[in-house]
Amino acid sequence: LDVEFPAVVAQAGAAFRDDIHPYWPLERADVMEGYAGYAWPFPPLPAPPLWLTAEWTLPQLQGYLGSLSAVARCRTATGRDPVAAHAEVIAAAWGHPAQARTLRWPLVLHLRRKP
Secondary structure (H helix, E strand, C coil): CCCECCHHHHHHHHHHHHHHHHHCCCCHHHHHCCCCCCCCCCCECCCCCEEEEEEECHHHHHHHHHCCHHHHHHHHHHCCCHHHHHHHHHHHHHCCCCCCEEEEEEECCCCECCC
16 A cells, blocks of 8 residues: 555656665555454454545655655665655656646555454
8 A cells, every 4th residue: 555646657656666665664564455464353344445635746745755764764774865866757757846646545444343
């Protein structure tokens, strides 16, 4: 589970994602899998697929990317900024920086009822 980049920047976003991937803590795998591997103590209830959306400009996206803990870990470990390293390619794909584009994040619900 992660931000879904707009189609026009999907390839550039994937390269950024690949660059910071090694710097996520191991627990990030639980988040990415939507906590699917957990042994929940109660039977599940149906939950529809839901998405959070935001209309962001390029500077807003760059601010978000810069706030990721994997980015901070990459900066500390390597001395380079992965947001800056990918900024030109993402900006070229984005177009005008003030152009708002839709970003989406999956919202995972684990609904349970105690018997």
